[in-house]
Amino acid sequence: MTIERIHSRSFFRAVFPFLIAFTALFLLIWPTVEGIVSRWFKFDESYSHGLLLLLVSVVLVVRTVKRESPVTGFYPLWLFPFALALLAYGLGDILRLQALREITVVPLLLGILAIFLGWRQVKAFIIPVGVLFFAVPVWDYLSWTLQLITVEINRLLLGFLGIDFKVEGVFVFLIGVGTFEVAHGCSGLRYLLVGQSLAALYGELNFSRLRSRIGLFLIAVVLSLMANWIRVFVIIYMGYETDMETSLIRDHDNFGWWVFAATLVPLFYIGRKLESNTIEKKAVDEGATVATNVQSQRRLWTGVLVVSVLPFVVGAVLPSSAGQIKPSPDAFDFNLDEDRYAPLFGNRLNGWRPQIRNPDLVFTRTMFYREAASGDEGPDQQLFVGVYSYEHQRHRAELVQYWNHIYDRSEWVPDGFFKVKSPSGIPLQGLTLRNLESGQIIHLAYGYYVAGFWETDQLRAKLAQVASFFSSRTDASAVIFGVACDSCDGEAALGELVGNIMPTVVGQVDQYFLQ
Structure with missing residues (x-):
């Protein structure tokens, strides 16, 4: 019982600086975090995987802590990028650019970890925390580009079949048949985000070489986009053949996920090949651990004070972004x-x-x-x-x-x-x-x-x-x-x-x- 109490007490002392720093940060960024999470609960949109990805991130962080046994210290050099991220967040708040606020959330989280762990230890947490970036709703800005790419791919494919059609922006007009809009939901963004997340997680769990991780990630991007191109082409073609009577027009979401699931087969096959053909033994970083006597408690708590005060300073100088929402206009x-x-x-x-x-x-x-x-x-x-x-x-x-x-x-x-x-x-x-x-x-x-x-x-x-x-x-x-x-x-x-x-x-x- 005494040993368990000692372990519990030491664990609390280790995480307490992080709790204080993250609490101060979340008091500043909570409206943005709330907006991100609200998008996760829209299960028919591109970010419905956010809750699952959050759970996966927590599991990976716990797994990394157990494996690496990080030692808390204070690394003041990392205060500078943390302050820059806070400045970017404040600028987004002033300009009411929600995307700029959202894009800084993950760097701010990693910034606090870097301040207390240093580069040698925090790099093990980059993927476990960084996968949350694939659930931050800033990727919508890619949607228009992805829509145009999808239209051009289908223009090419439909041209090979001799179908009478014309394209205007994101609209495909089948002459005498009907019109298809390659809308936001047809951009392939949701497949891209899920594919990127799976590739990043597979690399974290099975690879140690950066080259293998990047290679699998790029392959996942290509396969995810191809799944959407095939999906849209089949829907347009079936609409043409059935005079717009095909059930795929109204049930295209389920059909799309089946096509995407099929592309996971070659993705994981390639991942397995990379895993077996590459030496994937994790090298032991002798400088990864830090002696407990290197950083004094006074120095550590000085860092906690500085990191905790910075978000309050930014929050104090920013104009209020909340405002009262009228129950009716x-x-x-x-x-x-x-x-x-x-x-x-x-x-x-x-x-x-x-x-x-x-x-x-x-x-x-x-x-x-x-x-x-x-x-x-x-x-x-x-x-x-x-x-x-x-x-x-x-x-x-x-x-x-x-x-x-x-x-x-x-x-x-x-x-x-x-x-x-x-x-x-x-x-x-x-x-x-x-x-x-x-x-x-x-x-x-x-x-x-x-x-x-x-x-x-x-x-x-x-x-x-x-x-x-x-x-x-x-x-x-x-x-x-x-x-x-x-x-x-x-x-x-x-x-x-x-x-x-x-x-x-x-x-x-x-x-x-x-x-």
Whole structure:
């Protein structure tokens, strides 16, 4: 019993410095960690493996501790990269760039380990902790590139079969058959992340040579991408052969995982070959252990104090990024020409409405031209005007965020793109949508109005947030116009609506935020 108490006491003394340092760090980065974990619970997205990867990481860390028996010390040289990571996190907080905050989480964790263990000991923890990077939702920025690569591969494959098709952006139009969108979920990102994670874990458990680990990792990347290319090609081809009646169109997720599982067979076969053909005996690093008398307790606790204070200093100088989320948005009080436009009941346009999360102020109106309605017949055009504004951007209340979409991709598919110009020359992005079930067509024009600047691209709208730190305006708005009609020229009708309404809407938005 006495020996067990001694062991427990020594174990507590060994981990206590880490507990203090990690607690101080998590008090700073908790909103970001919470956002990452919330993505793990979305089981139909690319990061649903995050919870499992966290469990694997914990097991690997415990395994490494038992194997290496690390000795705690203080290595002040590593304070510099740790401080740089804190600075990057603070910059991401100031600019409201969630990706920059998220990308620093794993380096911050490894930074604390390096400060107390030094390079010779911390390098054994790089993979056990680093695998969490494959569950951090910063990989979405690869999605667009992966979508374009997938489209080009399928353009090549479909060309060999003599199929009549054309490609526009991420849309594959099968002439006379239908349209496929290589959307975010078809980029292959989820297969890539899982493949990378498996390759990293296999290398950690079975390889000691860096060359073997890198080789297997690169092979996993290629095979994971190939699985997605094959999946998308088969779905498009079967859609062509069955006149869009194949069940693979709606059940493509399960089919994709079966294809991906098939690619794991050659991956693990190659891994086994590398394992048997390479001398994989771990060399003993004589300098890996540190005598307990090298670092005094006073020096160690000085390091604990410095590491714990740094996150509090960064947190104290940063502006609050939390902010209060309104339970329901306030209403803009806009005045439109009531003699010209009559309201319609509801805030949807043929079942469509944008997906905007946690706005502070909202104005939506569905209406029609009064002079166009005659007799018992209803209006031949339905019009939509929507303004979704944030007084200032903060965590979970940002104009450009993962949950904000112009349309629900499970219900609508784009049929074309065009440009719309306002009377003041401001360009808006034009979009024609078709409902997947009813086949109804609507036409939209939208733009992002950030701190007085207009953008049509989400990335540029995100970067425009920087301007709010150098001006008196902190607002950001999505401005959307829509037209639904059966026999009219939708693009022309949309252009007329923008020309009539946009100056009034923008003027009243400016008046509200500049007062």
